Amino acid sequence: MTVDLSLNYFALFGLPCQFNIDETALDCAWHALQAEVHPDRHAHQPDDVRRAAMQQATRVNEAYATLKKPLARAQYLLELAGGIDAQRLNANTVASEYLFEQLEWREAVEETRRANDADGLEQLALRLQIQTDAILTQLAEQLGPRRDFNAAADTTQRLMFLDKLRRQIDDALAAIDT
């Protein structure tokens, strides 16, 4: 079996093209496809077959990595269905109230990190998770039945800031651990 490289990532795994996905179905489909195209299976075949298998395996892994993470999935879906590209998502169009909030978040993370306060960081992580969940619910509505891609782009920009915060909190926790 070969992987059709012209299929979009959702179709590749036989999933409906929407933001809310069945993660178990995604994992299963990924394992099945990976087994088919894994380079080890084609080790004794001619060069061109091995090259094709390698290309397909790369594509399958890219697709999985994209759909697995909500932010990457939203960005992919925006581009695929809404024609909204990375440039639009990086435009300086985020409401300043939200940016003020982000500044406060970053200050809080920095202060907590400086105080070596692991509990404080865990609390911030928890608060961040609640905010992130709310944003994801909103995104599912905007990218789902409403198909409001402009609103979804704005929401995705917020998710990008929350993703950065998440990484900063993780870094801070790792720095305290060591």
Next chain:
Amino acid sequence: MTYSNKVLDHYENPRNAGSFSQDEEGVATGMVGAPACGDVMKLQIKVGKNGVIEDARFKTYGCGSAIASSSLVTEWVKGKTLDEALTIKNAQIAEELALPPVKIHCSVLAEDAIRAAVDDYRKKHGEK
């Protein structure tokens, strides 16, 4: 990636870091952000009765180039009228700091911050 000496200088000795109180006379605030790298930049200007920017402050969460760009801009806007401040372009910032092409967006963010701060001042004071 290596930073230029000028970026390092601003990074290690930031000029005018901090905040003015929002409701201080003549203070206006520009907030900008770049979602892709998660940078957030706050630029505040304090405008005198004569319409000249007397002082400026910045607070930036981002990479060294973003911090240096905003630090530099606080120096450059001082002593300028609002219209003069708006003539500061990202290319000048990038040139002064010798920013590599991948960091040009940091200077763009700093230019946007000036515009946002001037807009905020004019909105508060009923101009335009």
